[in-house]
Amino acid sequence: MPKFITLAEAVEMIPDGASIMVGGFMGCGNPHKVIDALSKSGKGNFKLICNDGAQPGGPMGEEYYGVAKLIHNRQVKHMVATHVGLNPEVGLQMNEGSMRVDLIPQGSFAEMIRAGGAGLGGVLTPTGVGTIVEDYRDYVHSVQEIDGRKYLLMKPLKADFALISGYKVDKAGNVWYKGSTRNFGWAMATAAKTVIVEADNVVEAGEIEPENVMTSGIFVDYVVDGGKANG
Amino acid sequence: MDKENIKSYIIARAAKELKDGDIVNLGIGMPTMIPNYLPEGVEVTIQAENGLMGVVPCTKESYDPVYKVDAGATPVTVAPGGCYFDSCTSFGMIRGGHIDVTVLGALEVDEKGSISNWIIPGKKLPGMGGAMDLVVGAKRVIVTMEHTQKGEPKILKNCRLPLTAINCVDLIITEMGVMEVTDAGLVLSEINPEFTPEQVQGATEATLIVSPNLKPMA
Numbered sequence: 001m002p003k004f005i006t007l008a009e010a011v012e013m014i015p016d017g018a019s020i021m022v023g024g025f026m027g028c029g030n031p032h033k034v035i036d037a038l039s040k041s042g043k044g045n046f047k048l049i050c051n052d053g054a055q056p057g058g059p060m061g062e063e064y065y066g067v068a069k070l071i072h073n074r075q076v077k078h079m080v081a082t083h084v085g086l087n088p089e090v091g092l093q094m095n096e097g098s099m100r101v102d103l104i105p106q107g108s109f110a111e112m113i114r115a116g117g118a119g120l121g122g123v124l125t126p127t128g129v130g131t132i133v134e135d136y137r138d139y140v141h142s143v144q145e146i147d148g149r150k151y152l153l154m155k156p157l158k159a160d161f162a163l164i165s166g167y168k169v170d171k172a173g174n175v176w177y178k179g180s181t182r183n184f185g186w187a188m189a190t191a192a193k194t195v196i197v198e199a200d201n202v203v204e205a206g207e208i209e210p211e212n213v214m215t216s217g218i219f220v221d222y223v224v225d226g227g228k229a230n231g
Numbered sequence: 232m233d234k235e236n237i238k239s240y241i242i243a244r245a246a247k248e249l250k251d252g253d254i255v256n257l258g259i260g261m262p263t264m265i266p267n268y269l270p271e272g273v274e275v276t277i278q279a280e281n282g283l284m285g286v287v288p289c290t291k292e293s294y295d296p297v298y299k300v301d302a303g304a305t306p307v308t309v310a311p312g313g314c315y316f317d318s319c320t321s322f323g324m325i326r327g328g329h330i331d332v333t334v335l336g337a338l339e340v341d342e343k344g345s346i347s348n349w350i351i352p353g354k355k356l357p358g359m360g361g362a363m364d365l366v367v368g369a370k371r372v373i374v375t376m377e378h379t380q381k382g383e384p385k386i387l388k389n390c391r392l393p394l395t396a397i398n399c400v401d402l403i404i405t406e407m408g409v410m411e412v413t414d415a416g417l418v419l420s421e422i423n424p425e426f427t428p429e430q431v432q433g434a435t436e437a438t439l440i441v442s443p444n445l446k447p448m449a
Contacts, residue, residue, distance in 0.1 A: 025281040025318075026304035028297070051318075052358075055304065059296035085357025086304070094356065101356070106280065107322030107364035114319050127326065127364045130345075130397035167298070179298035179315055180282050186317035214317075 002173035002197075002220045007037045010196050010224050014038065014161055019047040021113065021157075021192055022067050023164035023185030026086065027054035029177070030066030031165040031198035033226040038163075039069035046070065047078040049113075049159050051106065051184055053087030074098065080157070082106040104139055108154050110187055112139070116156035117190025117219075124151040162192035165226075166215070168208055169199035173217025176208045189219040198226040232425075237377060237406040240423075243268045244448060245334055245375045245404050249275050256280060256325065256365055258335030259303045261375050265334060276313070278330055280361040282321050285313020302361065325361065326368035333369035335362060337376050337400075339390045342437035344400040344412035346374065347392035359395060366399040378405035384436040386410070386417070407431045408448055416440050421448040 011034070014020065024030035030050075050067050058065030064072045071079075071089050078100045084090040093099035104112070111123040122141055128134060129150045134143060141153040164185035167178035175197055177185060189195050197215075202225045232240060238261055246268035249255060253275045257263050269275065277286040279301040286301055289308040293299075296306040309315065324330060339347040346366060349359040366372050379385060386403065403410040408431050409421035419431060419439045428441045 025302070026300065028281070028300045028304065052360075059306065081358060083358035083360035085355075091356055103356070103358040105359050105363040106318070106361040107326055107368075110318040110322050125326065125364075127367050127396075129367075131363065131394045133359075133363070177315075179295060180279070180300055181298055182315060182317045183282050183321075184318050187319055 001171075002217060002223050004202075005222050005224055007033060007224055007226075010034055010222060011037045011041045011043075013194070014043065016043050017045040018161055019049065019159040021159040021162040021184075021188040022048065022050040023162070023183060023188050024054070024066055025051050025180070025183045027058060027066035027068070029165055029181035029183050029185055030054060031163050031196075031226070032066060034163050034196065034198045034224055035066055035069055039073050039075065044073075044075035045077045046075055047080070047159075048076045049080045049157060051082050051109065053079065053081065053084045053090040055086045056089070078102075080104065082109050102136070102138065104136070105133060108152070109157070110184060112154050112157040113184065113187040113191045116158040117187060120156060122156060123154045125154060126151055128152050157191065159192040160194065162188040162195045163198070164189055164195070165198045165200070167200045168203050169197055169201070169220075169223050170203050170205045170208050170217070172205040173197070173220035173223060174205070174208050174213040175215035175217075175220065176212060177214050182214060186215055189215045194221050195219055196222045196224060198224045200226055232406060238264070240406055241375050241377075241404055244409065245373060246270065248373055248402065249273060249332060251275075253331040254278055254329065256330050256333045256369065258333070258362070260336050262334040262336065263303060278321070278324060279307070280318075280321050280325060280365070282316045282318060283307070283309050283313065284316070285309040322361070322364050325364050328368060328370055330365070330369045332371045332373060333365045334373045334375055335365065337374045337385070338380075339385050339387055339392055340374050340376075340400055340403055341387045341390045342412070342417045343398050345390050345397045346395045346400050347390040348395050350393050352393065362395050366396045371402075372400050373402045373404065374400050375404050378407040378431075379434050384434060387436045388438075407434060410439065418442050419445065421446045423448045
């Protein structure tokens, strides 16, 4: 059973320099309250594994949306992402040399995280063949040829922490994601040593029908009751 | 043609490439305008790589920007019959050949159908996002773009910028014409009546094979 903790307790357990996976796509599905608290913690030197750097300007009037807060506060020293074009601060910090940014094709990124959580030694994908991605030695083991087609053998991705967001989380930690917030959270929940879910709504066990549980509570270590993200 | 006319001309032509029932993924920018130009009787299902099938514009009632956005972070919703899913499932659809057509922009395309659209070294590093997977996995890859960039050709013998993928583009649609990528090279199959084939070739670094059945672009 997961432990229910406060925002402060969640932030407290994340040390300087931690590698952190954050679910979400352009801020949609970021665990906003946990990220906001972490952005005010003064901690940093994080390795952020997240699809993107979100963007300045959120839909509810936020000045910086989701993980863009961590980037704006210069808490990220290394980012592993697929697309950072909509947050200009990522490019600025990279060009001045204060942040390392590694870009991976999005489908490979998703499957590398899944592999990290599923006990697989890697993933074979045709994506990136013939491109400079072939040379990313930190992420690509080798080029393989199978039945006449070339594939890149991508290494698994894991992290110290996964921070994800669930619309409904029951007392057993089972997660139901709303709309398009599921994106990378589903895989990240399997691939980190410590998984913290921010719940927009905490419900009793059984209120999410077993057939509709999207992430099993067995993957979840801690739940933060965030209250409705929409207020 | 001014910039806006060029865009709508290209997109209106691209819309005619889609068939009723196609599952399509539309790149950010120009391609997202395609649904407004679909011919009557053609309905397509739009996939967004962040985990939506059956994307449609949201109404006042379904507007839910914290929970429901497309891959361009635009608030949307899904039509009845659509669904939401995670990113592994989404890219399984994409790489697995379950998407009929992707339409996307490019910085450069070459005569072998290779494409560059994700990085300008030293200048711009937006990242590839889902583009590398889409052009490798979609059954048909259509590039929509302006024919030149500040007068310089974008359709080259060989791409010079870092590649998104090799040998994957099927069709290039610009304001000057429609070019098919074939084993023999780029075939100019349709032309904007405002231009001659010589003018199109003049704006293109790759060698164009003018189709014997060259048609006016419409």
